[in-house]
Amino acid sequence: MKKNRPLAVITGASSGIGAEYARRYADMGYDVFLVARREELLKKLCSGLEEKHGITATYAIVELSDRSAVEKLTETISTMRNLEVIINNAGFATGVPEFEEGDIEGWVQMLNIHDEIPMRLIAAAIPMMKKRKKGTIINVSSIAGFFVGSVMYYSTKAFLTNFSESLALELARHNIKVQALCPGLTRTDFHKKLGWHDNDPRYKEFMSVKDVVATSLRDIKKPWKTICIPGFKNKLLVGMAYLLPRRLLYTLIRYNKKKRFIHTISK
Numbered sequence: 001m002k003k004n005r006p007l008a009v010i011t012g013a014s015s016g017i018g019a020e021y022a023r024r025y026a027d028m029g030y031d032v033f034l035v036a037r038r039e040e041l042l043k044k045l046c047s048g049l050e051e052k053h054g055i056t057a058t059y060a061i062v063e064l065s066d067r068s069a070v071e072k073l074t075e076t077i078s079t080m081r082n083l084e085v086i087i088n089n090a091g092f093a094t095g096v097p098e099f100e101e102g103d104i105e106g107w108v109q110m111l112n113i114h115d116e117i118p119m120r121l122i123a124a125a126i127p128m129m130k131k132r133k134k135g136t137i138i139n140v141s142s143i144a145g146f147f148v149g150s151v152m153y154y155s156t157k158a159f160l161t162n163f164s165e166s167l168a169l170e171l172a173r174h175n176i177k178v179q180a181l182c183p184g185l186t187r188t189d190f191h192k193k194l195g196w197h198d199n200d201p202r203y204k205e206f207m208s209v210k211d212v213v214a215t216s217l218r219d220i221k222k223p224w225k226t227i228c229i230p231g232f233k234n235k236l237l238v239g240m241a242y243l244l245p246r247r248l249l250y251t252l253i254r255y256n257k258k259k260r261f262i263h264t265i266s267k
Contacts, residue, residue, distance in 0.1 A: 005055065007082040009033045011064070011121070012090035014041040016188035017140060017181075020209040021087050024217060026053040030085065034059040035073065064090055064113050074124040084132060086125045088118035089140040099151040107152045114156035119163070126176070135176040136220060139164045143184045143234050146241045149253060157182075161227065168226040180227050181216045183207065184234035207231050 008025040012018040013034035019041075022032050026049040034042055039061050046057035060076070062069050077083065091114050094102065118139055129135030141164065144150070145157035164180035171178060185206040207230060215230035229235050241249065 005029065005031050005082060006084035007031045007033060007080055008085035008087065009035070009077060009080070009083060009121075009125070010087040010089060011035040011062075011117075012088075012140070013059070014038040014045065016089075017183070017186065017209050017212060018087070018089040019045055020213040021089065021138075021216075022049060022057070024213055025085060026055050026057065029053070029055065031056040031082065032058075033080070035062050035090070037061060037063060064117050065109050070117055070120060074120050077121060077124040078127065080125075080128060082132075083125055083128045084134065085136040085138070086121060087138040087140070088121060089138075090117070091140065093150070093153050102152070110152050111156055114153075115159050115163070118160065122167070126171070129176050130174050133175055135171075135174075137164075137167070137171075137176065137178045138216060138220070139178070139180050141180045141182045143182045143229060143238055145182060146238045147253065148250070165226050172224075177220055178226060179216065179220050181212070182227060182229045182234075182238075183212045184229075184231060184237065186212055207234075 006029075008021070008030045010018050010021050010025075010032060013022050013032075014036035015038075018034075018036070022034055022045060026032055032046075032049065032055065034046065034057065036042055036059070039059075042059040042061070046059050049055060049057040060073065062073050064070060077086070092110065094106065094110075099107070122137055125135070125137070139160050141160040142153075142157040144154045145159075145161040147154060161180040161182060164178050168178035187206045187208055212230045216228050219225050219228040229238055244252075
């Protein structure tokens with residue numbers, strides 16, 4: 001890594017939103033440190049970024065459900081002198097909609113990966129950002145955090161969004177910007193794992209990762225704008241969550257759940 005070149009750390013970087021952030025920050029002249037589980041994808045991405053942009057791209061294969069691996073990662077982050085950006089993008093969802101149908105250890109793992117680990121990585125990064133007198137923290141949340149639905153996924157994202165807003169107020173005086181990126185449906189491997197496919201007409205209407213990340217990087221420059229919701233339709237949905245009476249909102253959510261169930265069993 002070049003001595004004075006800023007560094008961006010990105011989790012969940014092997015594909016989708018995380019990989020797009022890596023491409024964009026490399027294009028802006030940042031070195032990148034990418035964290036994920038799929039080594040072949042990371043190796044290919046890093047090689048391409050170095051060749052195209054002349055930056056240093058390194059990676060770490062980390063299983064974020066492994067506490068000792070996370071401890072090593074936080075130790076590494078705490079020593080990164082050029083650290084300027086940290087993006088917490090790692091996350092997952094399950095096809096299990098009901099709390100009692102899931103495994104409690106699986107729900108705890110979701111809580112850890114969506115909420116606890118971002119907190120740990122941010123805590124490791126803040127001292128170095130303060131020394132540099134600037135920094136950017138982006139937590140990839142979801143518009144799901146503004147609604148009720150799949151109990152653990154929606155709840156963990158609600159926490160991450162609220163945590164980001166509160167942290168933004170604390171760190172503003174240190175010139176450290178915090179953003180909660182809250183995308184809606186996006187064309188990524190994340191949604192493919194939940195059963196969406198390229199030939200599904202509705203999948204084609206999802207936002208692209210390029211548009212989502214472009215919106216994030218545009219909004220991060222705006223003072224005091226912490227919550228970023230890409231896409232006009234997504235903004236309307238979130239507005240509806242605030243404006244509709246809760247009883248009506250619950251009715252709509254129950255109807256949508258029923259529709260999804262019928263769609264699933266008819267496949």
